[in-house]
Every structure is written in C-alpha cells, then in structure tokens.
Amino acid sequence: MGQNLYHKVFDRHCVGQLPSGQYQLFIGLHLIHEVTSPQAFAMLREQELSVPFPERTFATVDHIIPTTGSGRQRPLQDPLAEEMLQHIEQNTADYGINFFSPEKGEQGVVHVVGPERGLTQPGMTIACGDSHTSTHGAFGTLAFGIGTSQVADALATQTLAMAKLKVRRINFTGSLKPGVYAKDVALAYIHHLGVNGGVGYAYEFGGDIIDHMTMEERMTVCNMSIEGGARCGYVNPDQTTYDYLKGRDYCPEGEAWERAVADWQSLASDADAEYDDVIEIKGEDIEPFVTWGITPAQSVGVSQDLPQVDSFADSDQLVVREAYEYMSFEEGQPIIGTPVNVVFIGSCTNGRLSDLREAAKFVKGKQVAAGVRALAVPGSQEVARQAIDEGLDKVFDEAGFQWREAGCSMCLAMNPDQLSGNEISASTSNRNFKGRQGSPTGRTLLMSPAMAAVAAVEGKVTDVRKHLEN
Amino acid sequence: MAGEIISQVTGPGIPLRGNDIDTDRIIPARFLKCVTFDGIGEHAFADDIKGLAAKDETHPFADARFANGAILVANKNFGCGSSREHAPQSLKRWGIRAIIAESYSEIFHGNCVSLAVPCFTADHATCAKLQDAIEADPAAELSIDVAAATITAGGETISLEIQPGAQGQYLDGSWDARAGLLENLGAAKTVAEKLPYVSNYA
Ligand code: SF4
Numbered sequence: 001m002g003q004n005l006y007h008k009v010f011d012r013h014c015v016g017q018l019p020s021g022q023y024q025l026f027i028g029l030h031l032i033h034e035v036t037s038p039q040a041f042a043m044l045r046e047q048e049l050s051v052p053f054p055e056r057t058f059a060t061v062d063h064i065i066p067t068t069g070s071g072r073q074r075p076l077q078d079p080l081a082e083e084m085l086q087h088i089e090q091n092t093a094d095y096g097i098n099f100f101s102p103e104k105g106e107q108g109v110v111h112v113v114g115p116e117r118g119l120t121q122p123g124m125t126i127a128c129g130d131s132h133t134s135t136h137g138a139f140g141t142l143a144f145g146i147g148t149s150q151v152a153d154a155l156a157t158q159t160l161a162m163a164k165l166k167v168r169r170i171n172f173t174g175s176l177k178p179g180v181y182a183k184d185v186a187l188a189y190i191h192h193l194g195v196n197g198g199v200g201y202a203y204e205f206g207g208d209i210i211d212h213m214t215m216e217e218r219m220t221v222c223n224m225s226i227e228g229g230a231r232c233g234y235v236n237p238d239q240t241t242y243d244y245l246k247g248r249d250y251c252p253e254g255e256a257w258e259r260a261v262a263d264w265q266s267l268a269s270d271a272d273a274e275y276d277d278v279i280e281i282k283g284e285d286i287e288p289f290v291t292w293g294i295t296p297a298q299s300v301g302v303s304q305d306l307p308q309v310d311s312f313a314d315s316d317q318l319v320v321r322e323a324y325e326y327m328s329f330e331e332g333q334p335i336i337g338t339p340v341n342v343v344f345i346g347s348c349t350n351g352r353l354s355d356l357r358e359a360a361k362f363v364k365g366k367q368v369a370a371g372v373r374a375l376a377v378p379g380s381q382e383v384a385r386q387a388i389d390e391g392l393d394k395v396f397d398e399a400g401f402q403w404r405e406a407g408c409s410m411c412l413a414m415n416p417d418q419l420s421g422n423e424i425s426a427s428t429s430n431r432n433f434k435g436r437q438g439s440p441t442g443r444t445l446l447m448s449p450a451m452a453a454v455a456a457v458e459g460k461v462t463d464v465r466k467h468l469e470n
Numbered sequence: 471m472a473g474e475i476i477s478q479v480t481g482p483g484i485p486l487r488g489n490d491i492d493t494d495r496i497i498p499a500r501f502l503k504c505v506t507f508d509g510i511g512e513h514a515f516a517d518d519i520k521g522l523a524a525k526d527e528t529h530p531f532a533d534a535r536f537a538n539g540a541i542l543v544a545n546k547n548f549g550c551g552s553s554r555e556h557a558p559q560s561l562k563r564w565g566i567r568a569i570i571a572e573s574y575s576e577i578f579h580g581n582c583v584s585l586a587v588p589c590f591t592a593d594h595a596t597c598a599k600l601q602d603a604i605e606a607d608p609a610a611e612l613s614i615d616v617a618a619a620t621i622t623a624g625g626e627t628i629s630l631e632i633q634p635g636a637q638g639q640y641l642d643g644s645w646d647a648r649a650g651l652l653e654n655l656g657a658a659k660t661v662a663e664k665l666p667y668v669s670n671y672a
Contacts, residue, residue, distance in 0.1 A: 014661070015657050015661050019638070021638070024651055024654055024658070035502055039555075055563075081503060083504060121667055145553035146577070147554065147580065147581035150580070157655055158658060158662070161651060194571060195490060195547060195548065199573065205516075209562070256671040260666070274551055318628060412499050413499060413500075414500070431494070433492045434517070436651060438500075
C-alpha cells in the first residue's frame with residue numbers, strides 16, 4: 001500500500017513523540033497577523049524566549065486595517081486598531097521577522113499573501129494563528145490554524161505539538177455545470193458532511209473536478225475545510241501547482257527549481273495510497289449554493305426552498321430552529337428572491353483576482369440595485385494592482401460598487417466595514433455565524449462571487465445561471 | 471518547567487444549552503481588538519446576553535444564580551469557528567475551570583489544553599441531565615476527578631470521557647506544551663537541516 005501526502009509530509013517534519021502522545025512537528029512556514037500575535041510575543045518576553053528561526057516567520061496586517069485610502073492614514077482613527085498595528089510593527093522589528101506592510105505595498109489577507117509571494121510551497125507544514133490557514137493546503141501542504149499559545153510555541157521553537165489525524169479522501173467526480181464554482185464545491189461538501197463531519201480528519205480533495213481547477217479555485221475549496229470541522233485540507237501538488245509557483249518571489253530558481261519539483265512530485269499521494277475514509281461527491285449534483293442559517297452547513301441550492309425543521313435529526317433541530325429565528329426566515333420559503341442590503345466580495349475565500357474577474361463579468365455595464373451597499377475588496381495589495389491593471393476597479397466603480405483597499409474587511413468586521421441592524425448581506429466570505437459581519441443582529445448569506453455579483457445587481461438572491469451569456 | 475498539576479476541579483456548574491456555539495459568540499469580534507487578554511472575561515457572550523435581554527430572557531453567563539459557575543456544561547460542537555484563543559481565554563478569565571460537552575471543535579479543544587482548562591465529553595443524555603441538575607440547584611458544588619474522569623453531583627458519580635493524551639498532561643503538569651517542545655530544540659534543528667526547502671533546494 002502506498003502512502004498519502006499527509007503521512008509523507010508529517011513524517012519528514014516529525015521531531016519525535018512527546019510524553020502526551022502527541023508528536024512534535026517542525027513548522028516550515030509560520031504566518032502571523034496583528035490579532036493573534038501580540039499576546040504570543042508577550043508570552044515570549046515574559047518567559048525570556050528568543051525566536052530561533054525568524055526567517056521562517058512572515059507577518060502582515062489584515063483584520064483590523066481600514067479599507068479606505070483616508071482610513072489608512074496613520075495614526076489609524078481607531079486607537080485600538082492603531083495599537084495592534086504598532087505592536088506587530090514593533091514585534092517584527094524586535095525579532096527580525098519580515099513584515100509585509102501596507103507602506104511596502106505587500107500587505108493583504110495573510111492567506112492571500114503567502115501563496116502569491118511563493119512562500120507556500122508543496123510539502124511544507126504551515127501554521128498561522130488563524131483558522132483559515134487550511135487555504136494553503138491547496139499547494140499540498142499540511143496547514144493548520146492555531147491558537148495564540150501555539151503561536152508562541154511556533155515562535156519559540158518553530159515546532160508544534162500535534163496529534164496525528166485520520167485522512168478522508170473526498171473525490172469530486174464528473175464536472176461542474178455552468179454557473180457552479182469552487183465556492184459551491186466547498187459549500188457542497190460542508191452541506192454533505194456537516195460542520196463537524198471532519199473532526200479528527202485531514203481532508204484530501206481530489207477527483208476530476210479538483211484536477212481541473214486553478215490554484216485559486218483549489219484555495220477556495222481548502223479554505224473552508226475548517227468550516228467542515230477538518231483540522232486541515234489539501235490537494236496533491238501537480239503541474240497546475242508548479243505552473244502557479246514558477247517565478248514567484250520566494251520560489252527556487254534554475255536547477256534548484258528542478259530539484260524542488262522532483263521533491264514535490266514525490267510527496268503527492270501514491271495511486272494506491274491508503275485512506276481512513278473515502279467519499280464521492282458528484283459534480284452534477286452541485287448547484288449554486290446559498291447559506292440560509294447560522295452555520296456554513298445550513299445551505300440550499302439556489303433553486304430550492306428552505307428545509308423543514310423536522311427533516312433534520314433530533315439533535316440538530318435546536319440549532320435549525322435557532323437559525324430560523326435569528327434569520328427571520330420561514331421553513332419552506334424559497335431562498336431565491338430574498339432581498340439583500342449589502343454585498344461583500346472579498347476575503348481569503350474569494351478575494352483573489354479570479355474571483356474579482358468573475359464577479360466583474362456580471363456587474364459590467366450594470367448598476368447595483370437601489371438601496372444596496374456593495375463592496376469589492378481585493379485580498380491583497382498585489383491583487384488590487386493586478387485588478388486595476390485590468391480595469392476591474394472601474395467596472396465595479398461604474399456599477400456602483402465601492403472599490404476598496406486590501407484587507408479582511410467585512411468578513412469579520414473588525415475594521416469599520418460592518419453591517420448595521422439586521423441587514424442581510426450576500427457575502428463571498430466563509431462564515432455566517434451570528435453577528436459575524438459586525439452587527440449583533442446582522443444576517444449573512446454565503447455564496448460564490450458570481451452569485452454575490454448578481455445579487456448586487458438584482459437587489460435580491462438570484463440564480464446566476466439566468467445571467468449566463470446565451 | 472512543568473505546569474501546575476490538575477487532578478481535581480470543584481465548584482458550582484453553569485449550563486449552556488445548544489449545539490454549534492461558535493467562538494464569535496463566545497467572544498464577539500469587536501472585543502478582539504486588544505493586545506493582551508486582560509479583561510476579556512467580562513465580555514464573554516456579550517451579544518448573546520444582549521440578544522436574550524431584549525427578549526426579557528437571561529443568558530446563563532448573565533444569570534446571578536450561575537455567577538460562580540466553574541464547570542461549564544455545553545452540548546455538541548462547542549467552540550467551533552475561529553482558532554483565536556480569545557474564546558477559551560475569555561471563558562477562563564470569566565471563571566470557567568473545566569468544560570463538559572458532547573463534542574468540541576478540535577482547535578478550541580487544543581487551546582483549552584494549553585490553558586489548562588480540562589475538556590470532558592459525555593453523551594447528550596448525560597449533558598442534559600447535568601444541565602438540569604445545575605439549574606435545579608445552582609449553588610451545589612460539583613467535583614470532577616481528572617484521573618478517574620468522573621463528575622460527582624448531588625451524591626451521584628457519573629463517568630465522563632477525556633482524551634487520554636490531554637488527561638495525562640493535566641495529571642503530570644505537561645499541558646504546557648512549550649516546555650516540552652523547547653527541550654527538543656536541538657532535534658528540531660536537525661530535522662530542519664534535512665528539509666530540502668529550508669535551504670531553498672540549494
Ligand atoms: S478574510 Fe475573514 S476568514 Fe480570512 S483571515 Fe480575514 S477574517 Fe479570517
């Protein structure tokens with residue numbers, strides 16, 4: 001029996017087994033941001049610890065940073081945000097860590113920046129004090145979100161204590177129908193397996209659909225692994241991966257590049273690799289998905305009606321009822337036609353160039369519906385530059401979208417971009433938890449960038465397939 | 471540099487019913503704008519508390535009867551969502567010393583281990599029974615025996631489950647992973663030297 005990538009990568013990073021039964025894993029790339037790192041640096045100072053591998057940690061600022069030009073002037077208007085920004089500047093300077101700052105034009109959502117700089121490479125172990133670190137799994141890495149104490153562990157030792165996971169292979173077979181995107185694939189597997197179906201597992205995504213995806217689409221799929229309860233998710237590296245990485249800042253060149261590719265190829269799961277579980281999801285069964293509730297599994301195909309409470313297992317009915325009450329939706333009502341107040345296109349799930357391109361196709365020459373506030377927020381300053389080069393900023397601007405600067409923005413609304421009252425937002429982000437977008441009563445409908453774009457134009461949830469050319 | 475040994479947790483309980491209670495609800499994002507964890511306990515469940523108050527209902531974390539609650543009894547998939555340690559930090563600083571639930575998100579569970587807040591699991595019926603018992607007599611002292619993985623409530627001793635690895639860590643004080651990791655720094659450097667990407671495939 002062959003080995004899968006999870007075990008191959010785990011084994012080469014394993015320092016040894018700890019008395020707790022967990023394993024000590026070397027972490028090849030550690031990414032940090034302003035929200036979960038300040039307390040970790042405080043722990044280092046308190047225990048008088050140094051950072052032995054400062055060149056393996058990279059920092060940026062994403063969660064709290066305002067996304068308007070004037071809002072980014074220093075000091076930031078919100079003194080708490082300014083304080084957090086100063087802390088990451090100071091901490092990275094003190095410990096010799098590279099900081100991708102807004103001034104250098106290198107800033108962005110941490111999970112957008114790592115791949116685009118070529119830091120994220122196949123076969124690495126990656127950690128970041130952020131649950132959507134699973135995004136980096138698209139490159140065939142083991143990428144884990146960690147808590148602040150573990151951020152301190154990673155800084156002080158470049159290792160983490162980790163349990164060994166089981167591996168579930170999810171095969172997406174067939175092909176996707178027009179109007180169905182990587183985001184729908186993500187919402188589909190979460191819908192299928194539930195928000196805690198992945199507990200104890202790493203997800204390996206494969207099959208024809210994944211094989212044919214671009215790297216940006218694979219990132220969207222891996223990004224949401226954590227929403228399905230999996231500790232990480234990955235796609236085996238292949239030619240698409242190497243083509244994406246070639247020539248990026250931190251990637252090897254020349255002969256070293258050839259050696260790298262050979263190494264990466266050897267790490268992909270063997271054809272006869274063993275898995276703890278294998279499931280199949282058919283592409284034909286995936287519709288454009290929209291969430292209607294307060295967990296990312298509470299979703300329906302856009303053409304469907306909202307489910308009956310009694311169609312759920314007894315133990316799930318409480319949270320389903322809670323979702324209906326919070327969202328003020330009724331069982332059996334169609335999701336199509338649900339009015340939206342806000343449209344948010346961005347985040348580490350769908351804030352990359354291809355996402356903006358796809359959304360722009362549907363808003364080009366159209367107008368955002370009256371009364372709808374629409375934001376297009378590039379995932380990084382680099383994404384913004386490329387989008388502007390292609391004129392996408394103008395497309396959004398002319399349609400009545402607000403074209404913003406890079407950051408997490410309304411994904412979690414730690415900056416000024418927030419819902420107010422019980423507004424409904426069509427959002428390309430990854431979480432529809434209660435209060436997630438800044439208002440304790442705000443309501444979030446997760447969907448693909450194309451679906452969000454047509455929702456902006458129509459002012460309500462709309463089936464993107466009606467807007468496809470011919 | 472081992473941590474404190476945690477073999478027993480005693481104190482009143484606090485029931486929190488419902489599945490899928492996520493970290494954004496435990497500590498709403500606006501309270502994450504901080505560079506220390508000080509004071510974060512005061513904001514635990516801030517929005518859920520407000521939401522219920524508007525309906526003239528009282529959230530357990532705002533209910534005077536449970537103000538001294540140390541043992542939290544929750545339901546399924548507790549602590550799902552973000553990896554931010556702010557959530558378990560706010561529970562710990564609020565006064566929670568141990569948690570019993572039907573299941574946890576893994577990152578939340580791991581964070582609780584590093585904060586020395588033991589997490590136990592029990593089936594739905596047991597959690598519901600404990601929640602009922604706490605509501606019936608909020609002042610009653612509950613007592614958890616970490617080695618036996620049991621809770622004693624009202625004279626009755628009930629079996630719980632705990633991850634064996636984590637259990638051992640509480641009992642020998644090794645829940646502070648950092649100390650153990652630091653001991654092997656030399657070995658970690660040896661592993662790093664063998665990883666081809668560390669030298670950028672030179
Ligand atoms: S975009 Fe959203 S999910 Fe991604 S890192 Fe930022 S806040 Fe987290």
